[in-house]
Amino acid sequence: MVGYIDNKEAILKRLRRAEGQVRGIQRMVEEDTYCIDVLTQVSAATKALETVALALLDDHLGHCVAQAAAEGGVVAEEKVREASEAIARLVRS
Amino acid sequence: MVGYIDNKEAILKRLRRAEGQVRGIQRMVEEDTYCIDVLTQVSAATKALETVALALLDDHLGHCVAQAAAEGGVVAEEKVREASEAIARLVRS
Amino acid sequence: MVGYIDNKEAILKRLRRAEGQVRGIQRMVEEDTYCIDVLTQVSAATKALETVALALLDDHLGHCVAQAAAEGGVVAEEKVREASEAIARLVRS
Amino acid sequence: MVGYIDNKEAILKRLRRAEGQVRGIQRMVEEDTYCIDVLTQVSAATKALETVALALLDDHLGHCVAQAAAEGGVVAEEKVREASEAIARLVRS
Numbered sequence: 001m002v003g004y005i006d007n008k009e010a011i012l013k014r015l016r017r018a019e020g021q022v023r024g025i026q027r028m029v030e031e032d033t034y035c036i037d038v039l040t041q042v043s044a045a046t047k048a049l050e051t052v053a054l055a056l057l058d059d060h061l062g063h064c065v066a067q068a069a070a071e072g073g074v075v076a077e078e079k080v081r082e083a084s085e086a087i088a089r090l091v092r093s
Numbered sequence: 094m095v096g097y098i099d100n101k102e103a104i105l106k107r108l109r110r111a112e113g114q115v116r117g118i119q120r121m122v123e124e125d126t127y128c129i130d131v132l133t134q135v136s137a138a139t140k141a142l143e144t145v146a147l148a149l150l151d152d153h154l155g156h157c158v159a160q161a162a163a164e165g166g167v168v169a170e171e172k173v174r175e176a177s178e179a180i181a182r183l184v185r186s
Numbered sequence: 187m188v189g190y191i192d193n194k195e196a197i198l199k200r201l202r203r204a205e206g207q208v209r210g211i212q213r214m215v216e217e218d219t220y221c222i223d224v225l226t227q228v229s230a231a232t233k234a235l236e237t238v239a240l241a242l243l244d245d246h247l248g249h250c251v252a253q254a255a256a257e258g259g260v261v262a263e264e265k266v267r268e269a270s271e272a273i274a275r276l277v278r279s
Numbered sequence: 280m281v282g283y284i285d286n287k288e289a290i291l292k293r294l295r296r297a298e299g300q301v302r303g304i305q306r307m308v309e310e311d312t313y314c315i316d317v318l319t320q321v322s323a324a325t326k327a328l329e330t331v332a333l334a335l336l337d338d339h340l341g342h343c344v345a346q347a348a349a350e351g352g353v354v355a356e357e358k359v360r361e362a363s364e365a366i367a368r369l370v371r372s
Contacts, residue, residue, distance in 0.1 A: 003128045011122055019115045026108045035096045035153040036179050042146045043182040046139055050277055053135045058270040060128040069255035084244040086132045090277055091236055093136040143370055151363040159355060162348035177337040183370055184329055189314045201305045208298040215290055221282045221339035222365050228332045229368040232325055239321045246314040272315050275322040
């Protein structure tokens, strides 16, 4: 079972919207839209993806990491390390 | 003329790839892929959009802002202010 | 007990270095150092602070959150929510 | 002449405040302050440094880059390239 099982539809909805935003940006570029207006939409799409990432991370901590922590041992440590690395990738992206 | 006129095809190619990445993430979520693997792809898509933004910004500075600066006056100041605001949105997204 | 108890000295050392970097930037500004060179140092200091944040977060997940998760219940949920909010602040800063 | 010459005092004031924040975080760590509260302050200090960077960049575009653009030629191109690289470092930090 994945951590986001209960939020799957909400996450898919957000991702579809982000996909639509990226397609919209392509149309803007094809139509020679002013650079700054294109950039504003790129920032919005980036923010939308970040929101998806934060939702996935919250679910992951609340389910996968929490469950591993309850069981303890090496697996628990491994899950925390893995989550920390994902957070680092997110902060640096 | 927009700043990215000479890089239009390269920018569209990057955007199409980013769209494909976002669609790939949807498939991963539909197939209950492990949270961390989904997150890795979200970080990659975010980074791809950032690269598009930086390319657009570089073109904008090198063409639109540079041209306005060469003409000087209020329009030049306005262009710089506008570019600075776009950079701020990017840094904070 | 705080999560970073075992890494306290390492974290303080990093913070002292970051403080030194910020002081160095002040000196650069006072001496009218070229903008781009000042900016490079500001980016380096920002990155140093982010590294501190990621270390604190890793310790927090591995100790405070893991312990609360092992105990379960409302406190565990609250700890995850709190950690997620801290991660969101970090990603958006 | 550096781009931030007219905002030097404002920038120094912000940097001194950021330095104070970093010193405050050290005190929090020495006193074993709760991880999440330390993290909140690290995010605030990071944001403060970003604000300094955006101010420096705005001044740099409005003065150094604008002036080079008005003169044109290779120097103008070089200034834009240099500014774009500084923006990329900022976005990725």
